[in-house]
Amino acid sequence: MTTVAHRYFIGRQTKQGIAQSLGISRFKVARLIDEAIETGVVRFVIADQDDYDAPLAEALAQKYRLRHAVVVRTPNSSPSAVTEALGRAAAALLEETLVDGQTLAVAWGRTLAACAGALTKLPLIDVVQAIGSLAGAEYAQSSVELVHRLAALSRGTAYPLYLPMWFEDQALAELVRSEPNIARATARFAHIDILVSGIGAWNPPNSTLFSTLPLSWQEQAQAAGACADLCTVLVDPSGQAVATPLADNVVGVSAAQIRAVPTVIGVAGGLEKTDAIRAVLNGGWLTTLITDAAVAHRLIDHQLK
Numbered sequence: 001m002t003t004v005a006h007r008y009f010i011g012r013q014t015k016q017g018i019a020q021s022l023g024i025s026r027f028k029v030a031r032l033i034d035e036a037i038e039t040g041v042v043r044f045v046i047a048d049q050d051d052y053d054a055p056l057a058e059a060l061a062q063k064y065r066l067r068h069a070v071v072v073r074t075p076n077s078s079p080s081a082v083t084e085a086l087g088r089a090a091a092a093l094l095e096e097t098l099v100d101g102q103t104l105a106v107a108w109g110r111t112l113a114a115c116a117g118a119l120t121k122l123p124l125i126d127v128v129q130a131i132g133s134l135a136g137a138e139y140a141q142s143s144v145e146l147v148h149r150l151a152a153l154s155r156g157t158a159y160p161l162y163l164p165m166w167f168e169d170q171a172l173a174e175l176v177r178s179e180p181n182i183a184r185a186t187a188r189f190a191h192i193d194i195l196v197s198g199i200g201a202w203n204p205p206n207s208t209l210f211s212t213l214p215l216s217w218q219e220q221a222q223a224a225g226a227c228a229d230l231c232t233v234l235v236d237p238s239g240q241a242v243a244t245p246l247a248d249n250v251v252g253v254s255a256a257q258i259r260a261v262p263t264v265i266g267v268a269g270g271l272e273k274t275d276a277i278r279a280v281l282n283g284g285w286l287t288t289l290i291t292d293a294a295v296a297h298r299l300i301d302h303q304l305k
Helices: 002-010 015-022 026-038 054-063 079-097 110-118 143-154 170-177 180-191 208-212 215-223 245-249 255-260 271-282 293-301
Strands: 068-072 103-106 126-129 194-197 199-202 228-230 233-235 263-267 288-292
Touching (some): 002 015, 002 026, 054 068, 054 293, 068 079, 068 293, 079 288, 103 180, 126 143, 170 180, 199 208, 199 271, 228 271, 233 245, 271 293, 288 293
Parallel strands (some): 068 288
Antiparallel strands (some): 199 228
């Protein structure tokens, strides 16, 4: 039993290989491994990293029926510290989970810029810009630069959107979406495996998107109960998408297309975004949430402090 356990867990040999070398069946090897675990011959120790709160993440995932949650312990609550910590966590998750041949879609925002800066390696993947560029945004990297950086790191193909995120004129929005280079990029939306996006808050406004919209759109969205944005999808506290002119005039991934993506990762933190993050979770828009410990506690306790 000890020999089998050592070869399997330490030597990383396959069950078939161990069976052949010892002259026993593969099923016997499997039984010996199970017995070694049950009798304590093999004991597992999971070394939690100080930067992460695994029990809190598990509780968060269970409460909101997430496939996965990552909760980051931040050294302080300053926005820059939270942003950098969440960016590093998102980078680590992407490095661990992406595999060759997938298509990654990225939105925009300070946290995703921090994520791109923390990435050191990626498998061979294609990278598509999930939404057009945001006018006036002051990030370390623009949306287009972000896509090109990730594609270069992965040695895959970049699909940027060299256009603003939205147009006030719906006819113009429809026209530019049909332009060949833009259509080539948006055609990749149907093949997205993983989408990574920040989450914006609308009450009080803590969303870069909010400040760029026409005043009439802002007022209409708030009157309809919008409290958060994911990419450019606006949602109310229950998580339902809010109908506004933005949905028809946007250049980027739609609500229906987000729903079709197998893995949607939301990266957001800071107590001021708690209600917005909860709204997105209530709507079932995410499969994975990366947030900080203070927000995670609020989300689980469902208390406004």
